[in-house]
């Protein structure tokens with residue numbers, strides 16, 4: 416809806432945003448509840464998302480990770496709770512306010528969700544054409560710059576169906592961050608990929624963070640990969656946060672669902688401590 | 694809005710009581726309630742979607758390029774099938790009417806009756822049924838695939854309203870293109886009837902055309918065009934509704950496409966009666 420793209424935050428609002436940017440916590444998720452009918456999926460989720468870090472949400476499948484992300488990015492409205500970004504409670508926004516703030520967040524869906532009626536170039540150019548008044552030339556430069564820095568510049572003319580899973584994910588990342596979003600959410604970015612591609616995607620997430628200063632939220636159920644990339648881990652267990660903190664702290668747990676999950680994944684604690692970031 | 698396709702939740706899954714065998718009054722009551730309530734709920738869903746479409750259709754940005762794409766898909770893409778069915782419907786109508794009218798010596802009226810039948814009924818109804826099965830089903834499949842592969846969610850996260858982006862252009866294109874196809878159907882149909890009646894059945898060409906021109910007038914044409922417009926909007930709305938709320942992966946999209954064609958056929962025939970009764974001011 417490009418017609419309100421001209422609406423800029425007021426000076427007052429801008430000052431508040433600038434101040435909020437000093438806060439090492441980028442997003443406060445507070446007491447999120449969500450039910451479908453009488454199925455209570457999220458039962459009061461609370462955790463912090465660190466600015467310009469990799470924040471992993473991990474948990475067994477069916478624990479509510481995707482549902483949580485749908486609330487955070489406001490594809491759905493939580494029944495209860497707050498999502499505070501730059502001092503604004505995202506969970507309570509409606510209509511045009513929501514649309515404006517939404518452009519600060521991008522999401523890379525599990526199946527990439529590229530528009531299959533558009534080429535790679537048009538997919539990545541889409542948010543720019545929708546929301547900016549950039550000229551054709553500027554759009555071309557920005558899109559090619561993003562594609563090249565993600566190593567897929569050569570594929571700009573291809574159709575999504577012609578790309579491998581790993582390449583599709585790169586295009587999806589390029590599209591999600593082409594508007595200079597601050598927060599990027601990845602829903603199971605490595606599930607179903609081969610080990611080499613998993614590594615490439617992990618590197619991609621770290622690179623994107625460094626190059627463009629974004630805050631990443633990564634959903635995963637793969638223990639080994641998580642400890643390699645995470646600055647902070649939140650463990651979701653049947654709609655509740657079982658643990659949240661630095662990877663090494665989680666690895667130290669000797670009982671409870673987190674410990675069970677680590678044991679079941681076959682990754683040794685020594686490996687985790689040795690390979691985790693920071 | 695169901696995000697990605699998931700297996701039925703515990704709440705949706707059948708409980709042991711549901712599988713209880715034999716007759717029970719409760720089960721009968723539930724079946725009747727479902728039979729009566731489902732269509733009402735469906736109409737509610739369509740009404741809600743229609744109100745969103747009307748809300749977004751007047752708001753910029755006007756996606757003219759998307760409209761042209763859809764108009765081309767619905768219109769140009771259907772020319773052949775609509776023309777072909779038009780020809781045969783006209784031809785067979787001519788054949789039947791001449792045969793029937795001969796019994797009481799009225800075969801010279803054939804041109805007029807074919808003209809009225811085509812303009813008021815056959816044109817809009819057949820055109821709409823053809824467009825629904827060709828373009829409507831494709832719309833459902835396309836939008837349904839976008840739904841189950843999260844492309845619609847991707848649009849939302851990019852702050853693009855999916856109703857405005859996907860449904861509005863198809864809705865407007867339906868309203869614009871089906872009347873044009875209707876005119877095509879009627880023209881070719883009359884040509885088919887003319888050929889059969891004059892060349893094969895020995896009706897005088899002058900009388901055929903003269904009767905037709907004398908009896909078919911503007912109100913007949915308008916009635917047909919109004920129907921075609923309403924059907925055009927309906928086809929797109931129902932097709933988009935089925936795709937937009939599809940769930941359950943590729944199989945779910947297949948079922949949605951199936952429903953799209955069935956619901957459209959029912960809607961077209963029911964609306965045809967309703968509009969006819971309203972226009973003629975009788976029969977309600």
Ligand SMILES: Nc1ncnc2c1ncn2[C@@H]1O[C@H](COP(=O)(O)OP(=O)(O)O)[C@@H](O)[C@H]1O
Pocket residue numbers: 451454456474475476477478479480481482483694695696699700701702
């Ligand atoms: N739209 C929905 N309607 C009803 N139940 C849902 C819906 N989406 C998810 N659920 C249920 O919520 C639970 C968590 O799902 P999800 O967040 O997809 O799990 P995961 O952690 O694997 O991503 C599951 O039991 C699922 O069946």
Ligand SMILES: [Mg+2]
Pocket residue numbers: 480481482603
């Ligand atoms: Mg999931």
